Amino acid sequence: MPLLPSQPLYVVTRRDLSWSQRVVQVAHAVGAHADDYGAPGVLVVFGVADELALRTALAAAPPYVQTAFYEPDLAGALTAFCTCDQPEGLHLL
Secondary structure, three states: OOOOOOOEEEEEEEOOOOHHHHHHHHHHHHHHHHHHHOOOOEEEEEEEOOHHHHHHHHHHOOOOOEEEEEEHHHOOEEEEEEEOOOOOOOEEO
16 A cells, blocks of 8 residues: 555654664665555654663554564664554654
8 A cells, every 4th residue: 555645654763872873764664664655755753762662652553554674783673663653642853
């Protein structure tokens, strides 16, 4: 199911990563998501404290049309995920 150009894609990443790592992890997650669903027209990025908070947010997100990214260079740690539904209770990055 491709994204509509006006449909936002919500991305959640970890605030315990450096700014440069956050940008790269968001790009990885969006790229993986685009491979399956098409490129988004609008990105909205949220940040959570750490990997545990990211796992909690991922578990709370509806399971359809979401893509998680696990960074091989960080021992396979979960670093970001995308969803088509706006996450609740999170803060913009």
